[in-house]
Amino acid sequence: MAQETVSNAELLAEASELAPTRQSSLWKDAWRRLVKNKLAVIGMIIIATFFLVAIFAPIIAPYGEAEVVAPELRLAKPSWNFPMGLDQNGRDMFSRMVYGARVSLLVGVVAQLIVVGIGVPLGAIAGFFSGRVDNAIMRTVDVFYAIPQLLLVLLLVNMLGPGMKNIFIAIGITGWVTMARLVRGVMLSNREQEYIKAARVAGASNGYIIMRHMLPNSLTPIVVALTFGIPQAIFIEASLSFVGVGIRPPQPSWGQMVGTGQQYIQSVQHLMLFPCLAIALTMLAFTFFGDGLRDALDVRMNA
Amino acid sequence: MMQFILKRVLWFFPTILAVAGVTFVIMNLTPGSPFQPAGANNLREDVLKQIEKQYGLDKPLPVRFVIYLGKAVRGDFGESYARRPQKVNDIMRRSIPVSLHLGAMALALATVGGLILGVLAAVNQNGIIDYFSSIFAILAFSVPSFVLGILLLLLFVIWIPEWTGWRFFRVGGWDSPRDWILPTIALGAGPFAQLARYTRSSMIDVIRSDYVRTARAKGLAEQKVILKHVLKNALIPVITLIGPLFAALGTGSFFVEQVFRVPGIGKFFVTSMSTKDHPMIMAVVLLYGVFLAVMNLVVDVLYGVIDPRIRLGGE
Numbered sequence: 001m002a003q004e005t006v007s008n009a010e011l012l013a014e015a016s017e018l019a020p021t022r023q024s025s026l027w028k029d030a031w032r033r034l035v036k037n038k039l040a041v042i043g044m045i046i047i048a049t050f051f052l053v054a055i056f057a058p059i060i061a062p063y064g065e066a067e068v069v070a071p072e073l074r075l076a077k078p079s080w081n082f083p084m085g086l087d088q089n090g091r092d093m094f095s096r097m098v099y100g101a102r103v104s105l106l107v108g109v110v111a112q113l114i115v116v117g118i119g120v121p122l123g124a125i126a127g128f129f130s131g132r133v134d135n136a137i138m139r140t141v142d143v144f145y146a147i148p149q150l151l152l153v154l155l156l157v158n159m160l161g162p163g164m165k166n167i168f169i170a171i172g173i174t175g176w177v178t179m180a181r182l183v184r185g186v187m188l189s190n191r192e193q194e195y196i197k198a199a200r201v202a203g204a205s206n207g208y209i210i211m212r213h214m215l216p217n218s219l220t221p222i223v224v225a226l227t228f229g230i231p232q233a234i235f236i237e238a239s240l241s242f243v244g245v246g247i248r249p250p251q252p253s254w255g256q257m258v259g260t261g262q263q264y265i266q267s268v269q270h271l272m273l274f275p276c277l278a279i280a281l282t283m284l285a286f287t288f289f290g291d292g293l294r295d296a297l298d299v300r301m302n303a
Numbered sequence: 304m305m306q307f308i309l310k311r312v313l314w315f316f317p318t319i320l321a322v323a324g325v326t327f328v329i330m331n332l333t334p335g336s337p338f339q340p341a342g343a344n345n346l347r348e349d350v351l352k353q354i355e356k357q358y359g360l361d362k363p364l365p366v367r368f369v370i371y372l373g374k375a376v377r378g379d380f381g382e383s384y385a386r387r388p389q390k391v392n393d394i395m396r397r398s399i400p401v402s403l404h405l406g407a408m409a410l411a412l413a414t415v416g417g418l419i420l421g422v423l424a425a426v427n428q429n430g431i432i433d434y435f436s437s438i439f440a441i442l443a444f445s446v447p448s449f450v451l452g453i454l455l456l457l458l459f460v461i462w463i464p465e466w467t468g469w470r471f472f473r474v475g476g477w478d479s480p481r482d483w484i485l486p487t488i489a490l491g492a493g494p495f496a497q498l499a500r501y502t503r504s505s506m507i508d509v510i511r512s513d514y515v516r517t518a519r520a521k522g523l524a525e526q527k528v529i530l531k532h533v534l535k536n537a538l539i540p541v542i543t544l545i546g547p548l549f550a551a552l553g554t555g556s557f558f559v560e561q562v563f564r565v566p567g568i569g570k571f572f573v574t575s576m577s578t579k580d581h582p583m584i585m586a587v588v589l590l591y592g593v594f595l596a597v598m599n600l601v602v603d604v605l606y607g608v609i610d611p612r613i614r615l616g617g618e
Contacts, residue, residue, distance in 0.1 A: 142318060155326060279446075
């Protein structure tokens with residue numbers, strides 16, 4: 001009898017020792033799988049560089065974001081002093097590229113925060129309560145889906161006026177639908193799981209179940225959707241700025257630099273080449289990383 | 304089955320109505336009068352009011368919306384504000400065929416190429432073809448169409464002619480393959496890659512299934528297994544991709560048209576919005592909205608026809 005108690009206590013102790021490692025093992029395992037994926041690591045390195053450049057832009061860039069360095073050398077090709085050349089106003093392209101990274105990063109991150117802020121709660125509510133609430137939310141989602149996002153963003157930015165803040169808003173209020181749909185789907189499939197039923201039987205409130213049980217279990221698809229949403233937002237900003245309705249000059253943005261460069265394409269090409277390569281590289285890095293993360297977390301998505 | 308189709312068809316109308324409504328409201332909330340171009344001399348207040356009245360802008364919003372819908376249903380999209388006195392219908396008639404032509408070629412490239420590449424990659428899973436095709440797919444999938452367009456433009460229209468004197472490709476017109484090839488590649492590459500990726504993963508899922516093992520076990524030729532058993536089932540999820548694909552082609556075409564100066568509908572996309580050319584904005588948005596809705600409808604119905612589980616088990 002006494003012996004049995006001891007062994008039970010031992011078992012309990014062992015279990016409690018195991019418990020914390022178990023809890024973190026999903027993310028730890030995912031990380032281990034992620035760093036084994038070469039492309040994902042390359043993507044991560046590029047993204048980290050991109051973040052560092054964006055954050056430390058004033059230290060890295062030799063000149064200001066709109067500083068006219070040498071007006072007499074306008075459109076000068078890349079040289080030792082100006083590794084990416086000068087633009088049509090004699091501004092240093094390299095400095096503008098560095099500050100452009102900052103704009104892209106801000107748009108990507110802030111717009112996605114808005115998307116998550118609207119999409120996750122609405123999706124969770126729709127998926128959890130179903131019925132009339134679900135119907136109302138999902139019909140709204142359907143309408144948004146009927147208009148291509150870029151078109152709607154164009155309309156909105158045109159209404160609100162150009163500038164970074166309005167781009168955040170426009171991408172945020174058009175982009176939440178994908179997130180809401182995703183979260184709703186996950187919620188629907190989780191709702192019938194045994195542990196939710198158990199929580200309900202134990203008397204947990206709806207809010208508690210959503211916050212403590214269902215959202216944490218929906219986290220992986222949300223994280224993966226985010227890694228694809230950030231480049232999507234960066235791409236939309238670049239497209240808007242490319243056609244001249246995005247970031248207002250003189251603040252630089254890669255898309256805007258490509259758009260301006262198009263006017264000088266016959267004589268000089270470095271105005272377009274560098275921002276184009278930067279956009280392509282950023283998109284590529286996020287795809288590498290997103291693909292790797294999706295595989296590492298073993299999330300199934302239809303996209 | 305009829306009921307399933309009918310339900311989907313009935314959804315079409317409220318969707319389009321909502322799209323029109325949302326656009327109409329946003330458009331009219333945009334500050335500034337369509338007849339007062341930014342930067343131009345200010346018109347006298349009463350003159351402006353007079354012109355607006357002439358175009359019916361003095362009536363309340365809901366009334367105007369109903370009037371607009373009434374005309375649009377009969378196929379009359381009104382007169383362009385910015386290009387008075389041109390009719391929106393005439394502008395569309397000139398530019399839509401060009402955009403459709405471009406879109407159709409890009410779609411053909413994407414579907415044929417994407418399916419073939421996807422199947423080859425899946426059959427040679429982890430082989431050399433798979434390796435190169437996935438690198439290619441990831442590149443084409445990530446790089447936005449306008450960026451790819453510009454890189455193609457730089458390479459084939461500026462640099463190669465400069466280095467070699469070979470001037471095959473042109474921009475700014477739409478008469479021959481010399482104008483068509485580059486925009487088609489720029490527009491089609493993204494959907495191409497998406498289809499290839501999706502087909503590959505769908506094929507691999509099916510290849511692992513029991514009935515494929517059975518088919519192999521009974522001694523069926525590999526080619527037959529792949530074509531008859533795998534491909535047929537693997538294509539079902541791929542069909543869902545067609546809807547978003549059309550959307551990507553639709554909006555992508557604007558930027559690609561801008562890069563290669565293709566005389567399609569794309570250029571009216573932004574100019575109509577910045578000039579507050581209301582009839583033109585509505586026409587462009589409705590065009591895309593209806594097009595998308597019809598395509599989604601076709602996809603839904605097609606999906607139901609191919610996979611009985613959906614129409615019987617679905618909502």
